[in-house]
Amino acid sequence: MNNFVFYSPTEFVFGKDTEAQTGSLVRKYGGTRVMIVYGGGSVQRSGLLARIEESLQAAGVTYCELGGVQPNPTEPKVYEGIRLCREQGVDMLLAVGGGSVIDTAKSIAVGALYEGDFWDFYIGKASITKALKVGVVLTIPAAGSEGSGNAVITHSVTLQKLGIRAPEVLRPVFAVMNPELTYTLPAYQTASGIADMMVHIMERYFTNTEGVEVSDRLCEGTLVAIIKEAYRLKANPNDYDARANIMWCGTIAHNGTCGVGREEDWASHFLEHEVSALYDVTHGAGLAVIVPAWMAFVAERNPKKVAQFAHRVFGVPQSDDLLEMALSGVSQLKFFFRYIGLPVSFKELGIEQPDIDTLVANLHRNKGLTVGSYVKLTSADTEEIYRMAL
Amino acid sequence: MNNFVFYSPTEFVFGKDTEAQTGSLVRKYGGTRVMIVYGGGSVQRSGLLARIEESLQAAGVTYCELGGVQPNPTEPKVYEGIRLCREQGVDMLLAVGGGSVIDTAKSIAVGALYEGDFWDFYIGKASITKALKVGVVLTIPAAGSEGSGNAVITHSVTLQKLGIRAPEVLRPVFAVMNPELTYTLPAYQTASGIADMMVHIMERYFTNTEGVEVSDRLCEGTLVAIIKEAYRLKANPNDYDARANIMWCGTIAHNGTCGVGREEDWASHFLEHEVSALYDVTHGAGLAVIVPAWMAFVAERNPKKVAQFAHRVFGVPQSDDLLEMALSGVSQLKFFFRYIGLPVSFKELGIEQPDIDTLVANLHRNKGLTVGSYVKLTSADTEEIYRMAL
Numbered sequence: 001m002n003n004f005v006f007y008s009p010t011e012f013v014f015g016k017d018t019e020a021q022t023g024s025l026v027r028k029y030g031g032t033r034v035m036i037v038y039g040g041g042s043v044q045r046s047g048l049l050a051r052i053e054e055s056l057q058a059a060g061v062t063y064c065e066l067g068g069v070q071p072n073p074t075e076p077k078v079y080e081g082i083r084l085c086r087e088q089g090v091d092m093l094l095a096v097g098g099g100s101v102i103d104t105a106k107s108i109a110v111g112a113l114y115e116g117d118f119w120d121f122y123i124g125k126a127s128i129t130k131a132l133k134v135g136v137v138l139t140i141p142a143a144g145s146e147g148s149g150n151a152v153i154t155h156s157v158t159l160q161k162l163g164i165r166a167p168e169v170l171r172p173v174f175a176v177m178n179p180e181l182t183y184t185l186p187a188y189q190t191a192s193g194i195a196d197m198m199v200h201i202m203e204r205y206f207t208n209t210e211g212v213e214v215s216d217r218l219c220e221g222t223l224v225a226i227i228k229e230a231y232r233l234k235a236n237p238n239d240y241d242a243r244a245n246i247m248w249c250g251t252i253a254h255n256g257t258c259g260v261g262r263e264e265d266w267a268s269h270f271l272e273h274e275v276s277a278l279y280d281v282t283h284g285a286g287l288a289v290i291v292p293a294w295m296a297f298v299a300e301r302n303p304k305k306v307a308q309f310a311h312r313v314f315g316v317p318q319s320d321d322l323l324e325m326a327l328s329g330v331s332q333l334k335f336f337f338r339y340i341g342l343p344v345s346f347k348e349l350g351i352e353q354p355d356i357d358t359l360v361a362n363l364h365r366n367k368g369l370t371v372g373s374y375v376k377l378t379s380a381d382t383e384e385i386y387r388m389a390l
Numbered sequence: 391m392n393n394f395v396f397y398s399p400t401e402f403v404f405g406k407d408t409e410a411q412t413g414s415l416v417r418k419y420g421g422t423r424v425m426i427v428y429g430g431g432s433v434q435r436s437g438l439l440a441r442i443e444e445s446l447q448a449a450g451v452t453y454c455e456l457g458g459v460q461p462n463p464t465e466p467k468v469y470e471g472i473r474l475c476r477e478q479g480v481d482m483l484l485a486v487g488g489g490s491v492i493d494t495a496k497s498i499a500v501g502a503l504y505e506g507d508f509w510d511f512y513i514g515k516a517s518i519t520k521a522l523k524v525g526v527v528l529t530i531p532a533a534g535s536e537g538s539g540n541a542v543i544t545h546s547v548t549l550q551k552l553g554i555r556a557p558e559v560l561r562p563v564f565a566v567m568n569p570e571l572t573y574t575l576p577a578y579q580t581a582s583g584i585a586d587m588m589v590h591i592m593e594r595y596f597t598n599t600e601g602v603e604v605s606d607r608l609c610e611g612t613l614v615a616i617i618k619e620a621y622r623l624k625a626n627p628n629d630y631d632a633r634a635n636i637m638w639c640g641t642i643a644h645n646g647t648c649g650v651g652r653e654e655d656w657a658s659h660f661l662e663h664e665v666s667a668l669y670d671v672t673h674g675a676g677l678a679v680i681v682p683a684w685m686a687f688v689a690e691r692n693p694k695k696v697a698q699f700a701h702r703v704f705g706v707p708q709s710d711d712l713l714e715m716a717l718s719g720v721s722q723l724k725f726f727f728r729y730i731g732l733p734v735s736f737k738e739l740g741i742e743q744p745d746i747d748t749l750v751a752n753l754h755r756n757k758g759l760t761v762g763s764y765v766k767l768t769s770a771d772t773e774e775i776y777r778m779a780l
Contacts, residue, residue, distance in 0.1 A: 001634040003405025008398055014651070015393025211631025213618055214639050217611030225604040241601025244391040248650065249604050257647060260638065261404070 001211045001261035007167060008255045010147050011174040014248065016240075018178045019137055022052050022094070023059030029133055029173040031092030033062045035085055037105040038096045039069045043139065048181060052096060052137060064088045066108075072276050072283070073100040074156040078118055081108035085132070093134045095172075098193075099143025099283075102136055103151035106170050109134050121164050122153060128166035136175040141182060141247040142193030142284055144200055144254025146175035154277050160366060161277035177251070179243035187237065191340040192284030194230050194246065197253040198223060199287045203266045204259035206298070206305050206374040212262045219258045220312045222249050227313070230340050267372025268294045271382060274359045274366075279351055288342035289349050292334045293389035298375040299326035305374065306330070346390050356386045391601045391651035397557060398645045400537050401564040404638065406630075408568045409527055412442050412484070413449030419523055419563040421482030423452045425475055427495040428486045429459045433529065438571060442486060442527060454478045456498075462666050462673070463490040464546040468508055471498035475522070483524045485562075488583075489533025489673075492526055493541035496560050499524050511554050512543060518556035526565040531572060531637040532583030532674055534590055534644025536565035544667050550756055551667035567641070569633035577627065581730040582674030584620050584636065587643040588613060589677045593656045594649035596688070596695050596764040602652045609648045610702045612639050617703070620730050657762025658684045661772060664749045664756075669741055678732035679739050682724045683779035688765040689716035695764065696720070736780050746776045 013021055026034055034056065036049070043049045044067075056063050066081050084090070085108060095105035109131040111118030120126040136146045145151065149167030154160070164170070182190070205219040226249045232242040252258060271294065272286040299306040303322040310316035310329025319325055334344045343349040360383045363371065370376040377385070403411055416424055424446065426439070433439045434457075446453050456471050474480070475498060485495035499521040501508030510516040526536045535541065539557030544550070554560070572580070595609040616639045622632040642648060661684065662676040689696040693712040700706035700719025709715055724734045733739040750773045753761065760766040767775070 001631050003408065006402040006404065012396040014396065018393065211634065214612060214615040214635045217615045218608060221607030221611035222604060225607045228603055241391050244601065244651065245604045252604075261634065
């Protein structure tokens, strides 16, 4: 086991009607004038935004609003938010939405306290030392950004989809999580979120670090729970407990719980980020296409952990033929993704002929000569993985 | 799943040589003058105390010391610490040890800022609203106090063993955890710690709350990891990875990770607290005596979750006879406790004829007419459980 720091200071307030506590949580963490950041009109139509505003008013918190954040969020909305923050003297961001909204809010939070261009943090020209506080009301369980110190933004001109990481500064101070708010999510978005959280766990799970029994078991247990609850959810999208389990799994998948003391991989995320940057597909759906191909590729070179995954998560019987076990696990994972309505190939994703040359070139321009650690992937390898996903 | 708050703000700094960071962590969290609290002479003999003092000096932190905390800590040491704190103008407690030392430090931390008697908090005469900050260098993985908002003290006159709970105030700000520091623990203390952390998980696991798949899986996964690593540790007490896994399991067993969204039980802890208050036995060893008896008793009345435990943690085959499955799990648990060197009866604990009448009377005087929630236990029930443990 490697040395590690586990630090997850976010206060998660979870359950029915918890959005009514938003105002008092903002006060508790020192906010007096917040900017509410949100995406499309669904939070308005559902009445959620009105309930949150009521809670803020009751707590004596004033607010302004920044709506219209898009999936795969880009830099113009961040600049708009930074401007508004400064004009309005905002002292806390309140993200109401999923990963795209939260990541936009985090980017505004660092940008508002920085004299230069916030994109400097994304391209490594500046280091994050401070940010406005961010609170969250989560409506889409997927990205885990409500408990993470990370954010991802796509640059609309260069099409670079890049991330920042600053656990001490960027973790939200609180996250309100009411599973009932997710009843109305379209099935495709629910399924994409499930793929995203599963892969957050897998990026940590697939490691060559030895002696990490407890985090292996936490990863496997969370994956088993997600799969079981996904089946229940497919039978009844209004099953509260299934929604609640899925929502909490999305958080622990990415707040560090599953990843202590081990080298992580992240090749699948990097492979996918190029796809959604170029084709603007849903990140989780892109992962459902990439991950089975990635897993089949690495199984041929390093089957051990893939075989363990197959056995402990999907119940594939143990055998001496680790590769056989591993590939059986890949089949089960593909079957599961398909069952919940996700694509498992570029074709099913609606991209008949992806520009693989550009994907590979962008990937290695952004991430270096090799990506991943469970198996280090060169450009020849990543090209093959993209082809396997056709 | 019930509504819940998950809030674990402690910064855990885990791994080899991490005690060298103690001074800078104290500074980071605002300490300038600390009181080092510790137990017997082992932290002096091992050189750990000297290394920590060196680290504090290097960070420009001044300090005073309070040694001599005993297992099952009592109130006189707390009063001594409160006096010393005030005399010396201490602004942070630094606990170097296990649960007894940390709980003493937490009690001093609340008492130092309170004009009345700190015992008021234990008997419910006052509510905890503030405390000095507490940092930890952990040397015994067991109680989980390094990540919890709880403390337990035994009153030496009344023999009441009582607890306080104030998650927002009492959680340590940081915990330094170097598994190498646990190599020299006597085997009996290692084993008692293992029992303690396992039962922290079980107190959460045994619930009638439905729809808690993810926390069930986290509980089961952590228990499986503990058992596997305990076998490795028995073969080689200097196995770093085994020590590391056990140490981290002790923390997540009690920081809330395994217990979200469910009613908890805690009857076994209350049953045991009376035993160690009256006979001054090691808490974990007392639990190894009590828990199998408790589990056999509740299995007869509510076998469902015990059967699930038997199957998922100990691999007992599934069958329609849940009671049979459950009792097979109890046997396996007893076998495991014995294997790692723990007593599983009062007799093996060295108490041939425990004063069951007094134990039962004290228990219900301290904890009310019934204890537990998985099965609510009356005084007739707790008497029978104590007898089953003879």
